[in-house]
Amino acid sequence: MLDDQLADEHTELPAIETGRYLYCLVQADADAALETTGIDGEPVSIIVEDGIGAVAHDCDGIYDSANLAQIRRWLVRHQTVVDEAGQAFGTPVPFQFDTILRGGDAAVREWLREESATLERALAELAGHWEYRVAVVEVEPIDDEALVERDERLQALDDRIGDAEEGTAFLLEKQFDQRLAERRAARRESLTADLEERLAAEAREVHTLERSPSASLADDVASDDSGSNDGETLCRLTLLAHEDDEDAIGSILDDVAANDGLEVRFTGPWPPYTFAPELGGDGDKNAAATDRPNSQP
Numbered sequence: 001m002l003d004d005q006l007a008d009e010h011t012e013l014p015a016i017e018t019g020r021y022l023y024c025l026v027q028a029d030a031d032a033a034l035e036t037t038g039i040d041g042e043p044v045s046i047i048v049e050d051g052i053g054a055v056a057h058d059c060d061g062i063y064d065s066a067n068l069a070q071i072r073r074w075l076v077r078h079q080t081v082v083d084e085a086g087q088a089f090g091t092p093v094p095f096q097f098d099t100i101l102r103g104g105d106a107a108v109r110e111w112l113r114e115e116s117a118t119l120e121r122a123l124a125e126l127a128g129h130w131e132y133r134v135a136v137v138e139v140e141p142i143d144d145e146a147l148v149e150r151d152e153r154l155q156a157l158d159d160r161i162g163d164a165e166e167g168t169a170f171l172l173e174k175q176f177d178q179r180l181a182e183r184r185a186a187r188r189e190s191l192t193a194d195l196e197e198r199l200a201a202e203a204r205e206v207h208t209l210e211r212s213p214s215a216s217l218a219d220d221v222a223s224d225d226s227g228s229n230d231g232e233t234l235c236r237l238t239l240l241a242h243e244d245d246e247d248a249i250g251s252i253l254d255d256v257a258a259n260d261g262l263e264v265r266f267t268g269p270w271p272p273y274t275f276a277p278e279l280g281g282d283g284d285k286n287a288a289a290t291d292r293p294n295s296q297p
Helices: 002-009 068-089 105-114 116-126 144-149 152-163 166-200 217-221 243-257
Strands: 019-027 045-049 052-059 099-102 129-138 205-209 232-242 262-270 287-289
Touching: 019 068, 019 105, 019 116, 045 105, 052 068, 052 105, 052 116, 099 105, 105 116, 129 166, 129 243, 144 166, 152 166, 166 205, 166 232, 166 243, 232 243, 243 262
Parallel strands: none
Antiparallel strands: 019 052, 019 099, 045 052, 099 287, 129 232, 129 262, 205 232
């Protein structure tokens, strides 16, 4: 259970006297500002060093709670700030929820200088690119009769079942059901492979996600199924694409949605949560990050 998970994590968190909670990085001028509030209403600032801005707020501790609703509110606000930064400055490089750099603005500027080559490369490579989520859902499953019509082995098994005695018929029915399941799986895999290939021609990267993701706070905060649980999810994909290619991607998905019984659920553009490099965390001597789920769609 998520509640139990959170309670278990509520131990031995590192103490922070002065820190900066980090939302994302953006390309920004020295006088850049973002008119918004962060987690718990904290004022957000942009700490800039050589054209790289860290969107942050002052903090003196990690955001930890055994209250699931409270964690969800923090995640939503974290994600909102990253989204607003993206709207104001272009594609951001997002940080994981609860990434905190020890020290004040000077410590952040020092880190930006030390990591400038990596950060400049990440911002340049992701500029103009956004993450999109796709789910193809079978809302009206193809019936068994249609699959039988398309498969000679199923037809042969069906004929044998009709002429067989009870014991033999039982075994043949098991073979028939197994073959049906195989054909449904093959159909799903074929549809997914074809869609991946077509999207890869327009997107920079395409990744396959689990068809039935395990429950997480991030899923609750920003679901990619439009709030509906109807039908069987045939595939879930996430892709990194340039904003100029969004119409071409939409056209491909329209073709899929034109198939009877299929529905396409498409969300985005999101900041590139899946495709951004991991920043902060245990590898940085000045950073303190918890193991909370990323605030991603």
